[in-house]
Amino acid sequence: MSEKKKSFPFDEFESKWQELWAAEKTFRTAGPGEDGFDGSKPKYYILDMFPYPSGAGLHVGHPEGYTATDIMGRYKRMKGFNVLHPMGWDAFGLPAEQYAIKTGQHPRVTTEANVDNFRRQLQALGFAYDWDREVNTTDPGYVKWTQWIFIQLYNSYFCEEEGKAKPVSVLEEKGWSREEIDEVRLAFIHEAPVNWSPSMGTVLANEEVEEWKAKGETVERRPLRQWMLRITKYAQRLIDELEPLDWPESIKMLQRNWIGRSEGAEVEFAVAGCEDVIRVFTTRPDTLFGATYMVLAPEHPLVDEVVTDEQREAVVAYKEACATKSDLERGDLNKDKSGVATGAFAVNPVSGEEVPIWIADYVMMGYGTGAIMAVPAHDERDFEFAKKFELPILQVVDPGGDEEWQGFTGEGVAVNSGFLDGLETGGAKAKMIDWLEKEGKGTRQVNYKLRDWLFSRQRYWGEPFPILWNKETGEHAALPEEELPLLQPEMEDFKPTGDPRGPLLKATEWINYSGEFERETNTMPQWAGSCWYYLRYCDPKNAERFIGEEVESYWKNVDLYVGGTEHAVLHLLYARFWHKVLNDLGHLSTKEPFEKLVNQGLILGEDGQKMSKSLGNVVNPDDVVSEYGADSLRLYEMFMGPLEQVKPWSMKGVEGVHRFLAKVWRVKEKVSGEVSSDELAKVTHQTIKRVQESIESLRFNTAISAMMECSNAYNAADAVPRDLFVIFLQLLNPFAPHLSEEVHALLGGEGLLSEMNWPLVNEELLVESEIQIIVQVNGKLRARIMVAAEASKEEVEELALADENVVSFTEGKTVRKVIVVPGKLVNVVAN
RNA sequence: GCCUCUGUGGCGGAAUUGGUAGACGCUGUGGAUUUAAAAUCCAUUGUCCCUAGGACGUGCGGGUUCGAGUCCCGCCGGAGGUACCA
Numbered sequence: 001m002s003e004k005k006k007s008f009p010f011d012e013f014e015s016k017w018q019e020l021w022a023a024e025k026t027f028r029t030a031g032p033g034e035d036g037f038d039g040s041k042p043k044y045y046i047l048d049m050f051p052y053p054s055g056a057g058l059h060v061g062h063p064e065g066y067t068a069t070d071i072m073g074r075y076k077r078m079k080g081f082n083v084l085h086p087m088g089w090d091a092f093g094l095p096a097e098q099y100a101i102k103t104g105q106h107p108r109v110t111t112e113a114n115v116d117n118f119r120r121q122l123q124a125l126g127f128a129y130d131w132d133r134e135v136n137t138t139d140p141g142y143v144k145w146t147q148w149i150f151i152q153l154y155n156s157y158f159c160e161e162e163g164k165a166k167p168v169s170v171l172e173e174k175g176w177s178r179e180e181i182d183e184v185r186l187a188f189i190h191e192a193p194v195n196w197s198p199s200m201g202t203v204l205a206n207e208e209v210e211e212w213k214a215k216g217e218t219v220e221r222r223p224l225r226q227w228m229l230r231i232t233k234y235a236q237r238l239i240d241e242l243e244p245l246d247w248p249e250s251i252k253m254l255q256r257n258w259i260g261r262s263e264g265a266e267v268e269f270a271v272a273g274c275e276d277v278i279r280v281f282t283t284r285p286d287t288l289f290g291a292t293y294m295v296l297a298p299e300h301p302l303v304d305e306v307v308t309d310e311q312r313e314a315v316v317a318y319k320e321a322c323a324t325k326s327d328l329e330r331g332d333l334n335k336d337k338s339g340v341a342t343g344a345f346a347v348n349p350v351s352g353e354e355v356p357i358w359i360a361d362y363v364m365m366g367y368g369t370g371a372i373m374a375v376p377a378h379d380e381r382d383f384e385f386a387k388k389f390e391l392p393i394l395q396v397v398d399p400g401g402d403e404e405w406q407g408f409t410g411e412g413v414a415v416n417s418g419f420l421d422g423l424e425t426g427g428a429k430a431k432m433i434d435w436l437e438k439e440g441k442g443t444r445q446v447n448y449k450l451r452d453w454l455f456s457r458q459r460y461w462g463e464p465f466p467i468l469w470n471k472e473t474g475e476h477a478a479l480p481e482e483e484l485p486l487l488q489p490e491m492e493d494f495k496p497t498g499d500p501r502g503p504l505l506k507a508t509e510w511i512n513y514s515g516e517f518e519r520e521t522n523t524m525p526q527w528a529g530s531c532w533y534y535l536r537y538c539d540p541k542n543a544e545r546f547i548g549e550e551v552e553s554y555w556k557n558v559d560l561y562v563g564g565t566e567h568a569v570l571h572l573l574y575a576r577f578w579h580k581v582l583n584d585l586g587h588l589s590t591k592e593p594f595e596k597l598v599n600q601g602l603i604l605g606e607d608g609q610k611m612s613k614s615l616g617n618v619v620n621p622d623d624v625v626s627e628y629g630a631d632s633l634r635l636y637e638m639f640m641g642p643l644e645q646v647k648p649w650s651m652k653g654v655e656g657v658h659r660f661l662a663k664v665w666r667v668k669e670k671v672s673g674e675v676s677s678d679e680l681a682k683v684t685h686q687t688i689k690r691v692q693e694s695i696e697s698l699r700f701n702t703a704i705s706a707m708m709e710c711s712n713a714y715n716a717a718d719a720v721p722r723d724l725f726v727i728f729l730q731l732l733n734p735f736a737p738h739l740s741e742e743v744h745a746l747l748g749g750e751g752l753l754s755e756m757n758w759p760l761v762n763e764e765l766l767v768e769s770e771i772q773i774i775v776q777v778n779g780k781l782r783a784r785i786m787v788a789a790e791a792s793k794e795e796v797e798e799l800a801l802a803d804e805n806v807v808s809f810t811e812g813k814t815v816r817k818v819i820v821v822p823g824k825l826v827n828v829v830a831n
Numbered sequence: 832g833c834c835u836c837u838g839u840g841g842c843g844g845a846a847u848u849g850g851u852a853g854a855c856g857c858u859g860u861g862g863a864u865u866u867a868a869a870a871u872c873c874a875u876u877g878u879c880c881c882u883a884g885g886a887c888g889u890g891c892g893g894g895u896u897c898g899a900g901u902c903c904c905g906c907c908g909g910a911g912g913u914a915c916c917a
Contacts, residue, residue, distance in 0.1 A: 250836060250912080251835095252835095254912065254913085257834070257912080262916075262917090264917085283917065284917080360915095361915090362915045362917095363915080363917075364916070364917090366916085368916070368917065371917095372917045374917085375917090382917085384915090447916080447917090565911080568912085639843090639844095639856070640843065640844085641844055644836095647843065648843075650842080650843070650857070652856095653842095653843065656856050656857055659856090660855095662870090666871095701855085701856095702844095702845070702854090704856090705856075708855055708856075709854080709855070712855090774850075774851050776850085776851090778897080778898085779897065779898045779899095781851055817897060819850095821850065824850060825850055825851080825898090827897050827898060828897090829898090
């Protein structure tokens, strides 16, 4: 331990203030129906992406976003808002379960210990959370409502006419059968090839596959019966209703790309010599004349029907080869085209030509219809395939100019296309679709890349589905709401069974609900809890509803949401979907959960690399706190640069802000009640203005610069008026709450800074009697002159032209023009 | 390949949105204090010519303008996302 003397005793006072805030519940937020609630105040709901409490504890990325929201929350509170700024735990998840498999320790025990550690670490940073609102996704009181929401999804369908979800009871009244209703539920059972991970013993959502593969897990396609959520019904609304949100354009873009809307047509190709019809989706119906062959995905159901006897053997062999290929082999690693002819032919509906039908793995069963019309002249993939297998290539688009038409995928003028010849691509598309619709050979069609959400997992540590199965009929039904929450049975062996029904299969007593019914053994994915936690914070203890109606109508949705980009398409899309369903069903008053979204940038290691154990560049917040204090950590994380930006860590930088705080600490020695200083008053009030503007626009780095300048002015002065310094401490309080409170208390200040009103700017103090004017000659700075603030344009011009340096630069030249920007500058144009 | 973001001193970054480029902080250099160090304080720190002062300077090349880091056109580099999506 170094003998380094601490420049101020943060180790003594930081914990003191934290204890006081906790004991007095300084940051408790009263909501509707609670003591002390003042409904006349405007609300401001600030949300952090709640952490998964891992065993590793906080890393420096957490306090970045959390400090930003903390500053905003404290500021808004001082500005007279009812601020909701809560924290909680996304506590279901695989690591705890895997730890349990290894050690036999129950995931609940591990999770609790991790949560306690996270809470301790966050509290040591002095965040102004209302800890009475803490939520934990694994609490029975929380699980109950996650399951309740699932039942709402289960009991709803998407009404196409109104474009919204409605209860299935509407359909029952219309006389729909049970089977028909099961077909349209928003939560439904579906048997389809899914992403099954043998190494983890669970299935995964499409969205998760890459992430886990990157971590070394194996994932393969396998047909299984799974719970799905019909998010695809909301594809269009998820695009449209994204538009007005105050989100980073990049995130909106990611969501739009993920949903992947494309417009085109569905076209029917008759199979020659039989009744079968192959439907294809195309975004380029204008190129239909150029469709010289077709390709079916190897898994396409028509393959076995159309294949000729001569080709059967080759087709079967190819299908088998594809089935055993991993996604990686089929995708990234193998861009080489492969395929086999089926021997069958289809009829191009517009040209009447017979075209061969092939199967190839470059066509995916999961998108569109699983079949394509191949236009090798104007599609790169088809072009490559046609060259390899020597299939005909027919030009149908003229790119114009000298451009090569082979493989040209852009827009141009239709050629060799009968009635489309001479039309531009746009017009040709429209005309072809009209023709197809008139002839009954196709329709206008919009396609989305978005798939329905695979919602079941074969895990122990997740919410069990509140679903019962009839042992006789195999029909499913929702568990009665009174029986929620349905918790997992106590178990000691969490190992995957290899059975795709998951580890709960072993809890035979638990499964057996009654003579007639047994329980569903799947559990929900971790996303379930995080889909609606922001709602629960508003009313965390409500046992009657997931959120009280009065409470919901006050807090509504989140005003500011801060978190990392990694959730751009997962959590942020899922939560929007659930919110919309709950809104459709009348449980929520808003359409979107998060009005404004800000992504904090990644903090890199001191070496500019991403922090990682293997590189040894990880910074532990606990170490920074013990050496420099929580205020220094908070301040440094905000001073590093713009919140959204990726930026490297620097211990020297931490020392820099620590020095600033030490200077503030020393200012108190020269505070005096007697002195008055116009100069310092002006600086202080300028600082109020600058800090305020910076916070409002989330530019915390410049707010800190402004405060540094102000404190430099105090340090240069012989004495600092007490009232001004208190204002300064108020400005500093959201950033460095401990030190500011401590200094304020040492100066004998009454009450808490955090509970004072934000200081008002005295604009009169900011008015200058004399202002500096920049004088340029031909756009180059030549002089600075002081003029009276109320000086006229003419006076300013005259003074500028009289300046010595201006005279020397205009000598021998003719002044052509003088531009005067009042209060700013004069530019003399001379040549 | 496509999409989004981004490019300013030795470093992190400012710049009132078209008007003093480099605020604030870090680093470096010189000095004060000290037996010495730490801490603290003062000066200096874009490059070049160096004397007041001047020339150059915001990835590169053009353009618009009295005036461009900021707007327009064309390149180049970096980061992230995504990709047989028909």
